[in-house]
Amino acid sequence: MHRTTTSSLALLPLLCTLSLGAGAAEYPASPITLVVGYGAGGGTDVCNRVLAMNVGKQLGQTVIVDNKPGAGTTLSLSHGARQKPDGYVLTALSSAGVLNQVLMPKVAYDVVRDFTPVAMVAQYQAGILVRADSPHKTLADLIKASKSSAKTLSYSTAGIGTPQHLTAERLAKQVAVDWVHAPYKSGPEAITALMRGDVDFMAQTAEWVPYVRDGRLRLLAVFTEDRVKGFDAPSLKELGYNLVAPSTLGVLGPARMQPATVKKLQDAFHIAGQSPEFENCADQFGLKLDYKDAPSYSAYIQDMLKSWTPVLKQFAAAE
Incomplete structure (x- = not known):
């Protein structure tokens, strides 16, 4: 009896490993929610819906867009930061969500600490x-x-x-x-x-x-580095003002997501961002296609915070 119990205990680590592996392979087993911090009908909402539909087809599960507008996307991000890191609730990230954590120190999230970057697909212009x-x-x-x-x-x-x-x-x-x-x-x-x-x-x-x-x-x-393709208006830099707006349209998950889940989502958003449907949406709303995988997106977000934090603190102090 003692020998059987010892043998069973010895098998536990292997069984747990096999169970975790099976769980990663089965993801997603139910619909996924993508929380968008702007109201319905705008470019962020419409293009995220196009992405969601394509990602859903790839993963074999519906991706539902849930609009939670307000407070410069801090409401949607605060909600997203509280979710389980199982890949079933994702949050769309625009630059406002990154910058507002400096402008609004009391927001209930830190975009670096509380989230796992999944992928960036485009830039706003x-x-x-x-x-x-x-x-x-x-x-x-x-x-x-x-x-x-x-x-x-x-x-x-x-x-x-x-x-x-x-x-x-x-x-x-x-x-x-x-x-x-x-x-x-x-x-x-x-x-x-x-x-x-x-x-x-x-x-x-x-x-x-x-x-x-x-x-x-x-x-x-x-507000871009150069003129927007298809339009004659000059950039601020061209006019002598050294100003360029930071920009990102991407997707985050909660902190501590499993790498296998992140990889599956990252690859799905990469393919979705190259689809004709998303390219048409980008053209309609003036987005510039710009894909970054999870590690590159993480570095991009951190660089944005590093370069803009001094400016934002000066701006907040002047208000």
């Missing part, structure tokens, strides 16, 4: 826009009007702490003007505010692409 009937034909016109108008000009964005918000504020400081920021919960809401005249201009990621193409909005400048 942002810019400054006015309505087609605006008297401002160039960024110089807008700045001149900001200095001479008796009324302080206002602008819309998809939220506080977004790269477009921070870049617009840094530009305002460089040109010595005051602008009133009107934050919304999504790009479509920010666009609607501009279209109906609630604000004078908009600083927003390229959900504006169809509006510029059909002539309803005018793009004055972009």
Whole structure:
């Protein structure tokens, strides 16, 4: 009897190893949720839905998009950080989620400590826009009007702490003007505010692409290193302002996910990001395709925090 018990105990490590291996091989055994920190209908939401559909087909399980908009994606990330690290709840990451943990020290997550990067698939491309009937034909016109108008000009964005918000504020400081920021919960809401005249201009990621193409909005400048392909507007750098908005559209899981699960998800998002459907979505909303695997994405996030933290602390102190 003693011999049998000892033998059984000796087999336990092997049995546990086999069980863990089987579990990894079976993943996913049920639907996966992808939490998106913006409202339905914007570029982040639509393109994540395209990714989710493709990833679901590859993995043989439905990937459900759950919109939790608000507070510059800190609500969705706070929710994602509390989930089990089993790969069944993932969170979409935009740059705002990274930057806001510096701007809002009381947020309930740390993007490096509390998450496992899965993959990055694209970059946002942002810019400054006015309505087609605006008297401002160039960024110089807008700045001149900001200095001479008796009324302080206002602008819309998809939220506080977004790269477009921070870049617009840094530009305002460089040109010595005051602008009133009107934050919304999504790009479509920010666009609607501009279209109906609630604000004078908009600083927003390229959900504006169809509006510029059909002539309803005018793009004055972009926040990218170079001009956005297909559009004539200059970059801020080209205009002499050394400003480039940080950018990422990617996916995270909770901290301490199993490497085998991360690898399976990473590869699925890589394939999904190369699909014709996602490329069409990227073209529609002005995204720049840019894939990074889990290790590269982790380094990218850490580099973003390192380079932008001093700027963000100065910005927060000035508020």
